[in-house]
Amino acid sequence: MAASPSETTDLRLDPATIAAVDASDMLADVAGLPEHVRDALWKVESANLQPWDSPGGLVVAGMGGSAVGGSLARAMLGDHASRPILASRTYGLPAWTTPDTTVLCASYSGDTEETLACYEAAGALGAKRVAVTSGGKLAELARADGVPVIPAAGGFQPRAAVAYMTVSALEVARLCGAGPRMGAELDVAADHLEQLVIEWGADGPEDSEAKTLARALHDSVPMIAGAGLTSPIAYRWKTQFNENAKIPAFMHELPELCHNEIVGWTDAPMFGRFAAIFLDDSDTHPRIKERIAQTRELIGDSATGTHVVQSRGNTAVERVLSLVLLGDLVSLYVAVLRGTDPTPVDVIDTLKQRLAADG
Numbered sequence: 001m002a003a004s005p006s007e008t009t010d011l012r013l014d015p016a017t018i019a020a021v022d023a024s025d026m027l028a029d030v031a032g033l034p035e036h037v038r039d040a041l042w043k044v045e046s047a048n049l050q051p052w053d054s055p056g057g058l059v060v061a062g063m064g065g066s067a068v069g070g071s072l073a074r075a076m077l078g079d080h081a082s083r084p085i086l087a088s089r090t091y092g093l094p095a096w097t098t099p100d101t102t103v104l105c106a107s108y109s110g111d112t113e114e115t116l117a118c119y120e121a122a123g124a125l126g127a128k129r130v131a132v133t134s135g136g137k138l139a140e141l142a143r144a145d146g147v148p149v150i151p152a153a154g155g156f157q158p159r160a161a162v163a164y165m166t167v168s169a170l171e172v173a174r175l176c177g178a179g180p181r182m183g184a185e186l187d188v189a190a191d192h193l194e195q196l197v198i199e200w201g202a203d204g205p206e207d208s209e210a211k212t213l214a215r216a217l218h219d220s221v222p223m224i225a226g227a228g229l230t231s232p233i234a235y236r237w238k239t240q241f242n243e244n245a246k247i248p249a250f251m252h253e254l255p256e257l258c259h260n261e262i263v264g265w266t267d268a269p270m271f272g273r274f275a276a277i278f279l280d281d282s283d284t285h286p287r288i289k290e291r292i293a294q295t296r297e298l299i300g301d302s303a304t305g306t307h308v309v310q311s312r313g314n315t316a317v318e319r320v321l322s323l324v325l326l327g328d329l330v331s332l333y334v335a336v337l338r339g340t341d342p343t344p345v346d347v348i349d350t351l352k353q354r355l356a357a358d359g
């Protein structure tokens with residue numbers, strides 16, 4: 001049972017306190033992000049893929065923690081993407097998928113039915129397929145069909161393998177002609193992440209940005225806003241609050257939220273405690289920065305807090321990964337403050353079992 005908010009605000013977030021709640025050591029997997037980035041580059045190399053040409057671009061077909069790598073890779077590439085790159089999260093492929101499109105089937109477990117359906121659909125279309133997985137049915141089918149498999153390291157919750165999924169999507173984008181080589185940027189970003197793990201991790205100061213934000217958010221429903229490069233990261237934060245902290249969380253995008261969601265804040269206190277988090281970046285359009293400032297002022301009285309979080313680093317790869325790490329840590333710390341083990345996602349497992357029994 002989760003602790004009530006009033007019992008938790010003074011809790012420290014030191015390694016021993018975290019370990020007492022984080023029974024399966026999700027913290028180690030989150031703090032391992034820099035190493036995962038480097039290992040993922042090796043894993044792609046080990047698949048020994050030779051470049052090919054896909055004028056139709058790249059579809060990353062997956063769900064949840066496996067799909068997000070496609071959206072994050074897209075954000076990292078920004079204007080350097082020379083062909084369409086899309087993360088698709090459903091049973092079928094986008095209508096515009098042709099034999100000229102590459103379909104990267106991303107499923108950490110390899111057993112996700114939506115992704116397996118896309119694998120079949122891509123095969124039926126004659127599209128070039130690549131799989132990234134730690135095993136399961138996807139690995140089995142791909143090996144039998146001679147489809148290349150990028151191996152993701154085993155033993156994680158799928159959402160903790162985000163680096164493997166992101167790096168695979170970036171590398172497959174390069175191989176199929178949709179994006180440039182990003183290996184050097186990824187190496188630099190891994191070094192940068194190591195510094196951030198020291199600053200924001202469990203051994204970091206109690207008043208680090210990550211721990212401070214977790215304390216501020218732990219008894220509110222987080223409403224995360226992104227724009228441009230930070231939009232898919234806002235979605236990652238939302239899903240990490242859902243799965244690690246086991247709380248409702250919502251995301252929206254600027255400038256769109258200024259045209260609807262902003263009104264919904266009017267009576268928010270009648271429905272509960274809501275906090276706004278704006279993910280900002282050095283590349284954010286100046287008018288969007290102005291919108292963030294104005295929106296904070298206008299919704300401030302209805303929110304338990306409004307927070308602006310800046311990405312860190314020089315390249316887009318560094319900046320995206322910095323915010324992914326921060327959100328992963330904040331959601332894990334919120335779980336700890338709530339007395340909730342971050343790792344299990346029992347209801348997802350139950351749903352998958354029920355659907356498998358029905359199917």
Ligand code: F6R
Binds near residue numbers: 345
């Ligand atoms: C669990 C998680 C989920 C899974 C999703 C798809 O940690 O993040 O969102 O990613 O249920 O499963 P996989 O990734 O195995 O295809």
